Amino acid sequence: MRQALFQPGSIGRTELKNRIIYSSMLLRSSDGRGHFSDAAVQSLLMRAEHGAGLITVPGLVSRPAADAAYGLSASIAEDSFIPHLKGIVDGIHAAGAKAMAQMGARGTRMAEGVRTVAPSAMRFAYEDAVPHALTIEEIQIYIREFELAARRAAEAGFDLLELHACTGKLVSMFMSPYSNRRTDEYGGSTENRARFARELLEAMKRGAGRNMPVVVRMTVDDLLGDLGLQVDEGCRIISILDRAGADAFHVLGGTQEKLWNISAGYFQPEGVFGPLLAEVRRVTQKPLIGMGKLGRPELAESFLQKGLADFIALGRPLLADPLWVEKVRSGDEAHIRSCIGCVNCLSFASRKDITPFGVSCTVNPGVLREPAYAVLPPARNPRRIMVIGGGPAGMTAAATLARRGHCVELYEKEAETGGQWLTASHAPYKGAYRTLVPMLRRDMDEAGVHVFCNTPVDASLLKERRPDLVVLATGAVPQGLPPVRRPENDGPRIVQGNDVIMGRAGDCGGRVVVVGGRYVGMEAALVLAGEGRDVSVIDMEDIAHGTNPRLGGKYVSMLAEAGVKMYPRTPLLEITRRGAAVSFCNAFVELPADTVVLAVGVRPAVDLVPVLEAEGIPYRRIGDCRNIGDALYAIREGADLGREL
Ligand SMILES: Cc1cc2nc3c(=O)[nH]c(=O)nc-3n(C[C@H](O)[C@H](O)[C@H](O)COP(=O)(O)O)c2cc1C
Ligand code: SF4
Structure with missing residues (x-):
């Protein structure tokens, strides 16, 4: 067991049973009227039930509905929302964890038709619209509304609050000399650029009571070099907020201008914000929360052991594997389903076909379907199933079917399983991708799938094996040259x-x-x-x-x-x-x-379809050979079919 991760700790007056925080993860699943969907609530509660010490209830909208992120967050902007939030907090408490309400404001990248706002009216790289520069009166409205929202959070029973002052959203935009070009008391000097965050923090304390711990989640470096906020000035702002009563700091870097810096995708190294934590440690005695690609237990533990952080926030590691905490506690780390840094969970909007609508995860198709996915019932009618194709879709289907009691053989024409994923994971910066095939392969081996590599399937093999059912997962092949003229026997x-x-x-x-x-x-x-x-x-x-x-x-x-x-x-x-x-x-x-x-692009590899039809063997198609998609769709289809048959 990792000793440091499982030590109790406290932030302000709130004691936590361990050092593991479920980071704010807005799953974009709500009723559109300010309440999380049942699926989103169940997803949160599952992370509480499986051992995280503190659960962040994400992205609560402190201002009326127009400010909602894509209309898919929950609101704390009126008293009528308190019972909904109290229900969630009670559930988290019943599971033995503490609850933190995250409050912030987006500013830009809003739902269509919603006015965007910022400290200054300037063009950003990521968005065409030039935002409206908030007036002093409008800033005061935010501050009043955060005070009221904090009071509601206290009434709902939250144990901590978190001020979202990061990633180039509204509050952090004020701190940055890149996005804040004001000349009034909210712009110019460090003190002035920190003013909005400080006044929001003080308002939250006023609203919720001085004893309510408030964590500040802060971008301390925009990662834009000398164009933006740099860590030395970020640390000066930390000191200002420390004096103003912040109880802990949750430290990160990056803004939306370089969206990849705040997405912790495969380009970024593990523990990417460790150096920023070390700088912040120098200027405050308050507890520090480390975040960003800390899903490898050994690394998370080392951040605590080395004193870089006092708590570890995990977002995608717990999305990818809700049992992460239990597996670490019981020493079963080998079975952790690791996040591969694909950031597909952040591209929910392009996947409107996925039900229920909202965030999904490539390696965990159970996200937002947690109760259904928690059980894997045995097959009522175990069959002899032949899976053809050893890419992510085929491997997932094979393992799931075998775990349910079917007798499963998987055939792969190449020397190793992986399919197109072997190419997708080849680039040197895609190390995290290279963990996927071994994970899926291990699942198959443990489930008892019989794997045959170097074995192309043809009519004679089908006749010989005569399976009850074929799962066709043959993937796709690259498209040839588009229909354009080309010189014969010449040219490039x-x-x-x-x-x-x-x-x-x-x-x-x-x-x-x-x-x-x-x-x-x-x-x-x-x-x-x-x-x-x-x-x-x-x-x-x-x-x-x-x-x-x-x-x-x-x-x-x-x-x-x-x-x-x-x-x-x-x-x-x-x-x-x-x-x-x-x-x-x-x-x-x-x-x-x-x-x-x-x-x-690619086209489905479906050469075996006529053969199967001629032989009269029932078959189902999954993954790219059914419909061209990515690994998220492939694994999801494999998992769903594995549960269905
Ligand atoms: C689907 C998704 C939703 C997120 N929603 C929020 C949010 O509402 N507020 C926030 O501060 N961070 C949000 N984040 C960022 C995470 O809390 C976390 O900081 C980030 O994913 C990096 O940490 P990780 O490597 O542990 O995932 C979100 C991340 C993801 C993947
Ligand atoms: S979708 Fe990709 S980045 Fe997001 S949690 Fe799952 S594996 Fe990680």
Whole structure:
């Protein structure tokens, strides 16, 4: 067991049974009228029941509905919301944990039609609309409303409050010289830029009573270099808030301008904010909460042991595995389902087809369906099932079916399981992705799945095995060249982006044009640029379109730094003898190339469908061979089918 993680501790007057905090995780699941959905409440309570010492009730809206984040948060803006929140707090207490109410204000990136606000009217990189600069009177309204909200939180029985002053949302925007260009008493000096946060903190204390502990969750460095707030000044603001009565600090860096810095995706190292904690430790005696990619128990424990932090906040590690705390306590860390940093949980809005609507998790399809997923009933009618394809969909289905008592064989044509994920996880910055296949493989082995690699399935194998049912999970294959003219026996080589990423595309020459600017195209371009080649990426739409915006921006900045030329909204017209002819700004432009790399998507691999139909073998399709998607869909479909059969 990890000793430090399970020591009791306290923040202000509130005692916690251990050092593990379920970080604020707004699952975007509410009734749209200021109440969390039942599913969101059950999800929170499950994290309390399984051992976290403190549960953060996320993103409570302290102002009337118009300020709600996408209309999908819960409100604390009126007394009528107190009973709903009290019900949640009572549930958390009954599970043996303490409850913290997080209060903040977004400012920008609001629901469509909602006015955006900021300290100053300026254009941000992430949003077209220029926000309205709050007047002093409007600032005072926020302060009054936070006081009232804090009073309601106390009435609902919360044990702590958290002021959200981070990630480039409204309160942290005021602290930053990048986003705060005011010349009144809320702008200019450090003292002035800290004023809004300080007055909100004091208002929360007034509203909830001086003994109510208030944690400040604060961006102490914008990670924008000398354009923004830097840690030395961030520490001076910590001192101001310390003197104003803050009871603990929850420390992080980054703002929305570089969205990837606040998303803790695969680009960021584990324990990414450790150095900021060390700086803050120098200026305050108050407890510090460490956060950001601390899901490896050994690392979380070491943050406590080294004195970097007094508490550990875990967001996605507990989303990915609600049993994390119990597994660590019982020494079963090998079975933790690790977060892979894909940030799919932050792209809920593009997944309107997932029910119930809200956040989901790639490695845990049970999010927002916790009660149903907590049990895995045995199969009523155990069958002999053949799963064809060893990617994430097939492996998940196979393990789930076998755990339920079906007799399952999985066939993979390649030498190892993983499917397209082996390519998706190959880049050097995707170490977290490389943990997925071993996890899924272990699930299969423990469930008793019989795995046959190097074994393509054909009609004769199907006849020999004669399964009761086939689960077809054969994935997808890369699309070929779009229908454009191309010289016969001449012109540039044409290779697939996947082959470039996997290092099997051969010599691509000095000049390369990559067709397609999504993940595969961008990663292939980075590989080629890293080899010193002259690389251009073209796409009919924007570069990085359709990728997660929390990752896409990072790719675009990496491409720019690597000297890759990017041509958005540039269709390929034809392959010429010298390279690729494109329509750029409506002009015919010929980009010279020794090699053209195709990264134009994939199509379902369904060659076995006619064979199965001819043999009369019942089958179900999951993952990309049913509908092109990503690993979140693949694993979800595998898990759902595994439960259904
Ligand atoms: C789906 C999701 C929702 C989140 N909602 C909030 C929120 O409402 N307020 C907040 O301060 N942080 C929010 N976060 C950030 C997390 O609390 C956490 O700080 C972040 O994910 C990094 O920590 P982790 O690596 O432990 O996940 C959210 C993160 C995710 C993935
Ligand atoms: S969706 Fe991805 S980033 Fe989010 S918790 Fe799950 S594995 Fe982690």
